[in-house]
Amino acid sequence: MVSSMSTPEITAGLPLFGEERAVRAVAEVEAQAAKSISIEDVSVSYALGRAARRSVLENISLEIEEGEFVVLLGETGCGKSTLLRMLLGQERPTEGTISVAGSKVERVDARSGYVPQRYSLFPDRTVLDNLMMGPLTSNYHILGRLRPSFWGARRAVREEAFRQLAHMGLQASDAGKYPHQLSGGMQQRVAIAQALMMKNRVLLMDEAFSALDPSTRGSLQRLLRSVWSETRPTVVFVTHNTAEALFLGTRVIVLARESKDDACGSRVALDMKLAEGGMTLRSHGQEFLDLVEHIEAVSNGGRLTDLSGRRTALDRCGEDSGLAGRVGVFHEVGETR
Amino acid sequence: MQSKRLGIVSLLACSLTLLVGSLNAVTADAQAPTFTVGWSVYAGWNPYFYMQKSGILKKWADKYGIAIKVQRFDYAASLDSFVAKNIDACAMTNMEALDMPAAAGVDSTAIIVGDYSNGNDAVLVRDNLTFQTLPGKPIMLVQKTVSEYLLERGMVLNGQQSQLGKLHLINTSDADIVAAFLNNRSNQAVVTWKPLVSQIVADKSVHSIFDSSKIPGEILDLMVVRTEVLNTPNGQKFAKALTAAWYETIQQVAAGQSNALKYSAAASGDSVESYKEQLRTTALFASPKSAVDFADGTDVQKKMDLVRQFCFTHGLLGQGIHSVDDVAIAYPNGTVQGNKARVRLRFNSAYMQAAEQGKL
Amino acid sequence: MTNLSPFDIQARPNRLLAQALSAVLFVVCIGLYMQTSIARHRENPEDRVVPSGHQLLAGVRSAVLEPAEEDDYIAPDNASTWERLRHSMIWKDTASSGKRFFISLGLLIPFVVLAVHIGLFPWFGAGFLRFFLFFDKIVALSLLPILFIAFGIDEWSKIALIVIGVAPTMILDVTQMVKAVPQEQIVKAFTLDANNFDVAYRVVFRQVMPQVINSLRLNLKPMMLFLFAGEMIAASDGLAYRIAIMRRHMGMDVILPYVLWVALLLFLIDFSLRTINRRLHPWFQA
Known part of the structure; x- marks a missing residue:
């Protein structure tokens, strides 16, 4: 599956591994690419009683391009879900602005698809009705089904739903089932299909696979990767699992807070771009684990000063284990204070 | 198994006898x-x-x-x-x-x-109703008591016996009858007793058309x-x-x-x-x-x-x-x-x- | 092997035994009743406080086959049982109580819809929630004199009593249910391009519907209670009216069948609501 993937343009032809000019070149190409999501100097904090405030996020600025698969990584409570809720429009930043698909996010609307960890399907609707809900409601609001064109549209959407169902590896016979009759993995497949039915270019996923058992999780990860590679939507995927992050993403952003202090919010601790096919890292046991450990160290609030050392380690392992061509560029190293 | 069920049945019988026994004791107390x-x-x-x-x-x-x-x-x-x-x-x-x-x-x-009762019970009306015009109008009273008896006697003594079946009675608890009657002008007639009668006739638009002094004894x-x-x-x-x-x-x-x-x-x-x-x-x-x-x-x-x-x-x-x-x-x-x-x-x-x- | 072990949580009584045990209290009740009735009738053959089976049967017959008042339609002697039943006391009372009951049930619907709005729309929540929290604590029965002023002593004051008694509780209950709908569902619906009313009625309302019906089932008894209170205070027909009237002359031979009939009606309404719920919402568990 992975071998058939084409290398994306932005990394194609670039010299590998951490050269200064490579970083510069990436920056240039990036500037030309369409900005799908832009997060400008966003901070979030909540009042904690009289004077105290609890800071969740501090001065986050990110630009996410069209077609990127961004994984937000970090330990529990680091604000990654908060960031995703702000992308959705469910929460508003205390400071700064967030734009998705070219306009500021003010409220939850249909510009992004959403796959949460739980309650991702409407329990009162069959799988088929869940899939058809998006396209039908967007054209026919509450009393819209009284319009004559509704039934024709419904037929078309129904066919599309069955196509999507097959695409997700589900049986047509599952269409009539209610969510509670499906396993957790199947539910999430349907949830992804439900979001894809809307054909929007941004997909936001919040710990979407975290409640699944390891083997189901693996197959869903592969499915998501392949679905993504077909139409290349922008995906922002929140997880606390480093292996999942490295496997799925083309870009991994680690959020971490510098101290346990409430007044101190999370910052971008690490922002790195991987070439496609991070998956093959898996076969390179020890080196992969090193990287994982490293990122975990970072996300646990560790400093990044030793990153250059790691980079060397990666360089080395790349050279003698065929990692070259897979791990692309350490695009940018998060600031340290 | 069989013996066990028998045991339960006898247990039941025992408790029943006990209960009944205690009940008899209560009656004996009187x-x-x-x-x-x-x-x-x-x-x-x-x-x-x-x-x-x-x-x-x-x-x-x-x-x-x-x-x-x-x-x-x-x-x-x-x-x-x-x-x-x-x-x-x-x-x-x-x-x-x-x-x-x-x-x-x-x-x-x-x-x-x-x-x-020599006037303690009374039929009270608004709007100058009489026994002739009473049938069909809602009449509030505690039904099946002396109030209803008084009303019927009033009808009979006023020559309206044939109209008895046309009375429209609303059974109203004596606890609420004063408030219910006085607070709504569409209630036109009420039959009750003292001191409720005194409370109702305090409203000047209400007057008595019949009371128990007309049927002494x-x-x-x-x-x-x-x-x-x-x-x-x-x-x-x-x-x-x-x-x-x-x-x-x-x-x-x-x-x-x-x-x-x-x-x-x-x-x-x-x-x-x-x-x-x-x-x-x-x-x-x-x-x-x-x-x-x-x-x-x-x-x-x-x-x-x-x-x-x-x-x-x-x-x-x-x-x-x-x-x-x-x-x-x-x-x-x-x-x-x-x-x-x-x-x-x-x-x-x-x-x-x-x-x-x-x-x- | 089943041992007699009532204080063992892990006991497994066999089916037959469990069935028998469940019947015990019924049998005890009937036994006690019969014993008391026989004892009282030995002392006073015309006792009405605890009527004998024979008296009860006569009471049931007159309730089911004879008209309530002297001036009601009296079926001809050769009338069929059905025609007698149609003009009987119990038919008339059930019809008028039932009318009040179902009108109030119908009037609860707008309140349930309002509750969905209160739970979902922040502006509605701000406007209504505190008021209903307060209003819920008002003992509806104490408002009766006011209800009489506002609604007269006819049907509407009774219906208003039921609605005012039950609606605030229902509203708070449904509001809680709506708030318990996972936020994910609402966000998800908006990302599927649903508008506010789609979310309110086609996502949230649909999901809480089975719980609303369950809440209604729990509220049937309070509704009946309020209906009875209303009918006992001012009425000219109805099940509770009849019970109140029969009390005047100790007509326990009619009151007891009425009480059982009301219990049966409540059970049937509850049962049919449960069945409807299961049929309509196969996805709803527990």
Whole structure:
């Protein structure tokens, strides 16, 4: 599956591994690419009683391009879900602005698809009705089904739903089932299909696979990767699992807070771009684990000063284990204070 | 398995026997030498409160060597208790005496005829309604009580007997009848008793078109004792003590003795003034002689006949009673109204006579 | 092997035994009743407080086959049982009580819809929630005099009593249910391009519907209670009216069948609501 993937343009032809000019070149190409999501100097904090405030996020600025698969990584409570809720429009930043698909996010609307960890399907609707809900409601609001064109549209959407169902590896016979009759993995497949039915270019996923058992999780990860590679939507995927992050993403952003202090919010601790096919890292046991450990160290609030050392380690392992061509560029190293 | 189930069955039987046993014990308890009198709030009955508070009752009870407890009830509850044989004597009207204990097979004897309503109960209307225009209009009252009896008598005495079926009655609890009537002008007629009547006529748009002074002696207030109690020697002592205490009390009330009036008024939470006003429309038989004369006369039989016919036609004698004569009434002179084998309510003037002759 | 071990949580009584045990209290009740009735009738053959089986049967017959008032339609002697039933006391009372009951049930619907709005729309929540929290604590029965002023003594004051008694509780209950709908569902619906009313009625209302019906089932008894209170205070027909009237002359032979009939009606309504719920919402568990 992975071998058939084409290398994306932005990394194609670039010299590998951490050269200064490579970083510069990436920056240039990036500037030309369409900005799908832009997060400008966003901070979030909540009042904690009289004077105290609890800071969740501090001065986050990110630009996410069209077609990127961004994984937000970090330990529990680091604000990654908060960031995703702000992308959705469910929460508003205390400071700064967030734009998705070219306009500021003010409220939850249909510009992004959403796959949460739980309650991702409407329990009162069959799988088929869940899939058809998006396209039908967007054209026919509450009393819209009284319009004559509704039934024709419904037929078309129904066919599309069955196509999507097959695409997700589900049986047509599952269409009539209610969510509670499906396993957790199947539910999430349907949830992804439900979001894809809307054909929007941004997909936001919040710990979407975290409640699944390891083997189901693996197959869903592969499915998501392949679905993504077909139409290349922008995906922002929140997880606390480093292996999942490295496997799925083309870009991994680690959020971490510098101290346990409430007044101190999370910052971008690490922002790195991987070439496609991070998956093959898996076969390179020890080196992969090193990287994982490293990122975990970072996300646990560790400093990044030793990153250059790691980079060397990666360089080395790349050279003698065929990692070259897979791990692309350490695009940018998060600031340290 | 089989034996186990048998065990359970026997366990069950045991517990059942136990329960039933305890129930019998409770019933047996009623035979104690103490007697209980129940009464409820009404101008003619409030003196029972004074009778107890002043010690008059205790004086007479002590004389006869018995104990008498007096308990205040809601009217309906007092009747229920009497029928359930939880109390030995109870103040009630002649109509309820007939349709509650007597019709339920509890042989009852009226030993005191205390008074009759002489204007205490009234039919009140708005908008100058008359008995001619009343049919079809909503009439609020506590149904199947003396209120309905009064209304029917009013209709009959005003020549509207044929219209009786067209009356539109709304059964309204006496607790809410004043508020419900006064607060809505579309309610045009109400039948009730004092002091509720006084509260309603305070509204100047309401006036009385009929009251119980037009049917004197038909709504009687009695002290009723279970006949089976009266048939025991202790029961007779009880009746004597109660009668003696009653006449001592009521003569004080009739004489306007201030404490007697104060306590009697307090019994229903009324002011002395308001209580006096209620007494004006209550024809007290303050002397035993007047009560004996009334009970022994033939008038009472005519009036009771009207009442029992009313009770029967309204089904107040119960589903099982198929003839008005099945709940018969015996009078002091030996006359029996109805089937002689089924006497259930008795008027007994012997105790009042004894009081009259000073033999108590 | 089953041992007699009532205080063992892990006991497994066999089916037959469990069935028998469940019948025990019923049998005890009937036994006690019969015993009391026989004892009382030995003392007073015309006792009405605890009517005998024979009296009860007569009471049932007159309730089911005879008209309530003297002036009601009286079926001819050769009338069929059905025609007698149609003009019987119990039919008339059930019809008028039922009418009040179902009108109030219908009037609860707008309140349930309002509750969905209160739970979901912040502006509605701000406007209504505190008021209903307060109003819920008002003992509806104490408002009767006011209800009489506002609605007269006819049907509407009784219906208003039921609605005022039950609606605030229902509203708070449904509001809680709506708030318990996972936020994910609402966000998800908006990302599927649903508008506010789609979310309110086609996502949230649909999901809480089975719980609303369950809440209604729990409220049937309070509704009946309020209906009875209303009918006992002022009425000219109805099941509770009849019970109140029968009390005047100790008509326990009619009251007891009425009480059982009301219990049966409530059970049937509850049962049919449960069945409807299961049929309509196969996805709803527990």
